[in-house]
Structure formats: structure tokens, C-alpha cells
Amino acid sequence: MKHRTIILAACLLSLLLTTDSLAQGKVLTTYTYNVAFPTGSTQDFVDRTSFRGLSIGGHWFRNPNLALSFTAGWNVFDERTDRLINVSLSDLSDITVETDAEGAISGEQFRYINSFPFVVGVEYYFGQEDDVQPYLGLGAGVYYTIQRLDIGLVTLKEDEFRFGFSQEAGVLIPVRHGTSLVLGARYDHAFNSGNTLGGKFDVTYLSAKIGVAYSFSY
Amino acid sequence: MRNRSLILPARLGVAAMMLGMTLTLSACYPHTSSLDTEDFDTVITLFDPNANFGAKLTYALPDSVIHLAVVNPLTMNRQFDDLILSEVEANMNALGFTRIAEPDDDNPADVYILVAVTSSEWEVYREYPWNPYWGWYPYWPCCYGGGWGIYYPWYPTSGVAYTYTTGSVLVDMIDPVRAVLLDEQLPSIWLGVINGLLDGSLQVNPLAANRISQGIDQMFNQSPYLQKDLSINPTGR
Numbered sequence: 001m002k003h004r005t006i007i008l009a010a011c012l013l014s015l016l017l018t019t020d021s022l023a024q025g026k027v028l029t030t031y032t033y034n035v036a037f038p039t040g041s042t043q044d045f046v047d048r049t050s051f052r053g054l055s056i057g058g059h060w061f062r063n064p065n066l067a068l069s070f071t072a073g074w075n076v077f078d079e080r081t082d083r084l085i086n087v088s089l090s091d092l093s094d095i096t097v098e099t100d101a102e103g104a105i106s107g108e109q110f111r112y113i114n115s116f117p118f119v120v121g122v123e124y125y126f127g128q129e130d131d132v133q134p135y136l137g138l139g140a141g142v143y144y145t146i147q148r149l150d151i152g153l154v155t156l157k158e159d160e161f162r163f164g165f166s167q168e169a170g171v172l173i174p175v176r177h178g179t180s181l182v183l184g185a186r187y188d189h190a191f192n193s194g195n196t197l198g199g200k201f202d203v204t205y206l207s208a209k210i211g212v213a214y215s216f217s218y
Numbered sequence: 219m220r221n222r223s224l225i226l227p228a229r230l231g232v233a234a235m236m237l238g239m240t241l242t243l244s245a246c247y248p249h250t251s252s253l254d255t256e257d258f259d260t261v262i263t264l265f266d267p268n269a270n271f272g273a274k275l276t277y278a279l280p281d282s283v284i285h286l287a288v289v290n291p292l293t294m295n296r297q298f299d300d301l302i303l304s305e306v307e308a309n310m311n312a313l314g315f316t317r318i319a320e321p322d323d324d325n326p327a328d329v330y331i332l333v334a335v336t337s338s339e340w341e342v343y344r345e346y347p348w349n350p351y352w353g354w355y356p357y358w359p360c361c362y363g364g365g366w367g368i369y370y371p372w373y374p375t376s377g378v379a380y381t382y383t384t385g386s387v388l389v390d391m392i393d394p395v396r397a398v399l400l401d402e403q404l405p406s407i408w409l410g411v412i413n414g415l416l417d418g419s420l421q422v423n424p425l426a427a428n429r430i431s432q433g434i435d436q437m438f439n440q441s442p443y444l445q446k447d448l449s450i451n452p453t454g455r
Contacts, residue, residue, distance in 0.1 A: 076246060078247065084440055089264070100266075100267060100268070101264050101265065101266060102265060102267050103262065103263045103264035103265060104262075104263050104440040105260060105261070105262050105263075106260065106261045106436055106440055107258075107259060107260035107261060108253070108257040108258070108259075110247070112246070112247050114246050146246070148247065150247075151260055152258050152259065152260030152413060152414070153258050153260075153384060153413070153414075153415070154260075
């Protein structure tokens with residue numbers, strides 16, 4: 001899936017670079033509220049929908065349908081749980097004494113993942129401006145993630161920068177000239193790049209977005 | 219093109235976005251509710267995966283609890299010792315182990331259980347930058363003019379300090395067969411630890427006994443490899 005995404009992004013980018021640019025430039029800014037659903041290993045760590053998310057974006061149109069975009073966002077995943085944590089001391093890099101002891105930890109836990117994506121991408125908008133415009137987008141960039149586990153009187157925390165990509169599909173619904181309602185779905189995938197709590201895993205989630213978009217011509 | 223029918227959805231979109239900003243910016247680490255003292259209790263168990271628990275059928279348990287490095291005997295006195303020992307005994311019996319009351323060379327136990335408690339005191343200081351000098355209102359206190367200040371030669375900055383005490387109950391399972399005679403060491407093949415806050419009401423709080431009891435039960439609940447007979451509930455409760 002990673003290779004197909006890269007190939008598709010390269011195709012869209014080549015279209016962007018070879019098509020005629022607009023006589024007048026157009027910029028679209030988007031502001032959305034996001035509800036995110038953790039997937040894969042992320043869901044194993046925090047198994048709860050995030051209702052705390054937002055993103056802002058700038059989209060520069062090279063022609064009426066193709067745009068370069070930059071989006072920044074923030075999603076907070078949090079869960080209170082008492083699930084048993086199985087441990088194997090041989091997997092802990094901080095242990096200096098060699099041991100193959102195993103065990104388990106139980107107690108009231110608060111689990112958090114804060115994800116901050118900073119993604120550059122390409123988007124294609126079908127149809128014409130001032131009409132309902134479905135769109136598709138691909139992006140890649142940097143994700144800053146903060147993972148935290150509070151259990152008992154102990155807090156464990158890991159934060160790191162990760163490379164990742166996003167895929168998005170949605171629709172712009174014009175409300176008035178220059179203003180549109182944005183509805184969309186987006187998949188974010190931030191690859192593991194270091195130590196994480198609960199074993200190495202990629203941070204992945206699917207988001208539903210609703211917000212507004214304002215367009216400006218220059 | 220102006221679509222009047224979509225003005226309300228667009229306004230809802232703005233409202234949703236503002237709500238999202240409010241929720242998101244309100245906390246990186248949101249807690250949905252306040253915590254009680256028992257919410258800080260944790261139970262940790264460790265075991266040697268190379269130990270043959272299936273071959274261990276009998277155990278010996280002393281009649282006293284070891285008190286290690288107790289910070290404040292008022293908060294970690296011996297009022298719970300009998301409860302701790304009875305809970306460990308009940309759980310071991312429920313797992314299918316048989317207790318040997320007087321183990322000796324002719325009738326040794328397969329494992330020996332050692333029970334201990336300990337407590338620690340933690341101090342936390344929160345410091346704020348503070349100009350140690352400030353002006354006094356002229357002529358107050360009497361006879362000292364404006365410009366006099368207060369300084370603290372023994373503590374250069376102000377701070378807020380608080381302390382909290384934690385307590386632990388430790389249950390150790392020793393395998394005498396694997397004793398290292400040369401080093402005079404006895405290996406532990408299983409360890410259970412309860413850790414939590416000791417609040418000032420430990421002496422009178424009836425919930426404290428429940429916390430200890432539930433903690434010991436949880437030790438054995440999360441150690442299914444100790445079970446002798448799978449048809450028996452580990453706690454028998």
C-alpha cells in the first residue's frame with residue numbers, strides 16, 4: 001500500500017507540474033473539526049474514539065482542479081482503562097541485568113496519544129468552482145506524537161517525530177461565493193521511528209472531518 | 219452561486235470546528251473524573267518462566283509479616299498483618315497448593331512464601347521565582363523606613379512543598395531446591411507486589427482492608443500459571 005501511494009502521489013505531482021497554471025491564482029483555506037478512530041496497533045494502546053481534533057490547511061491551485069496543500073492538525077486520543085499489561089523484562093531496553101523474567105501489571109490507567117501531523121500534499125477537485133466539488137488528496141510529511149501512560153503513581157512518556165502519509169476524500173459544498181462547507185474522511189499513517197510504549201507500532205487513525213473553506217483569488 | 223439551504227450546515231460546520239478547538243485546546247491529557255486513593259493502587263507480578271510451577275504442590279508460610287524500612291509506623295503498623303497472611307493462605311489454597319505447617323528436612327515444602335511490607339515518603343518542591351525583597355510601607359513596622367525588605371538567608375526562593383507516603387506489600391515465592399549454596403542465595407520464582415498511597419486515615423479507614431485484600435487477590439488472579447486445578451476459581455470467591 002505504501003508503494004501504491006507513492007506512485008499515485010508521483011502521478012498527481014507530475015500532472016500538477018505540467019498543466020497550465022491559472023491566469024489568476026486561487027487559495028483555499030480550510031478549518032475543520034475532526035473525529036478520529038484509532039486503527040491497528042494504535043487501537044490496541046488506546047481503544048477509544050477521539051472527539052478532540054482539529055486541522056487547518058492552505059491549498060494553492062495551479063489550475064481550476066489541482067492544488068498543492070499544506071495541512072497541520074492535532075488529535076488527542078485518551079482512554080481510562082484497567083486492562084492488564086503483560087510485560088517481558090527481556091524486551092525492556094532500560095534493564096541492564098540480563099533477565100528473561102515475565103509478568104503483568106494491573107491498575108487504573110490513563111492512556112494518551114497526541115498526534116500533530118504536518119503534511120504537504122496534492123489534491124484534485126472534480127467539477128467546477130461554485131459547484132459541489134468532490135476531491136481526493138494524497139500527502140506526506142512529519143508527525144509529532146506524544147504517547148503517555150499513567151498507571152498508579154508512575155507516568156511513562158515517549159515522544160518522537162515520525163514520517164507519515166495521509167489519504168483524503170471529501171466534498172466541498174458551496175454556501176455562498178467564496179465559502180464552502182467541507183465534509184471529508186482522512187486516513188493518517190505515521191511510521192514508527194523509535195521506542196514506543198507497548199512495543200513498536202505505527203500511529204494510524206481514520207478521521208471524519210467537518211468544517212468550512214474560504215477561497216481567495218489573487 | 220449562493221445556496222441558501224446550506225447556510226445552516228455551514229454555520230454548523232463553523233460551530234463544530236469551534237467546538238473541536240475548544241475540546242482539543244482544553245487539555246492534552248484530559249481526565250474524565252477525579253481520582254480516589256485506591257485508583258493509584260497497582261499490582262505487579264513477576265515470575266521466572268523457567269520455573270516448573272506444575273511440580274510445586276506444597277508451600278510453607280510464616281506466621282508473621284516482615285516490616286522493611288517503614289517510614290512511619292503510625293501509617294504502617296501491624297494491624298493488617300493477620301489479614302495479609304490469611305489472604306495469601308486463602309489464595310494459595312484456592313490455587314490447589316497444600317500448606318505444610320511445620321516443614322523440616324523430612325517433610326520440606328516445595329516453595330516458601332515470604333511476606334513483607336514497606337513504605338516510602340516522597341517530597342515534592344515546587345519553586346517560583348521570587349524577589350526576596352519588597353518595600354515596606356513607610357513607618358510600618360514602627361521606626362523602619364521605606365525600602366526595608368525581607369530576605370531569607372536560609373532559603374533563597376519561595377516554594378510549595380508537599381509529601382506523600384506510599385506503601386507496598388510484597389509476597390515472594392522461594393524455591394529452596396534451586397538454592398545457590400556457594401553464594402548463600404535462595405532464588406525467587408514468583409513475586410507479587412501491591413503498591414499504593416498511604417493516606418492518613420489508613421488506621422481507621424475500613425476501605426484500607428479492602429484495598430489490601432483485593433490487591434492480594436489480584437496478584438494471584440493475574441498469575442494463572444500458579445493454578446493447580448483449572449476448574450477452581452483462583453480466589454474461590
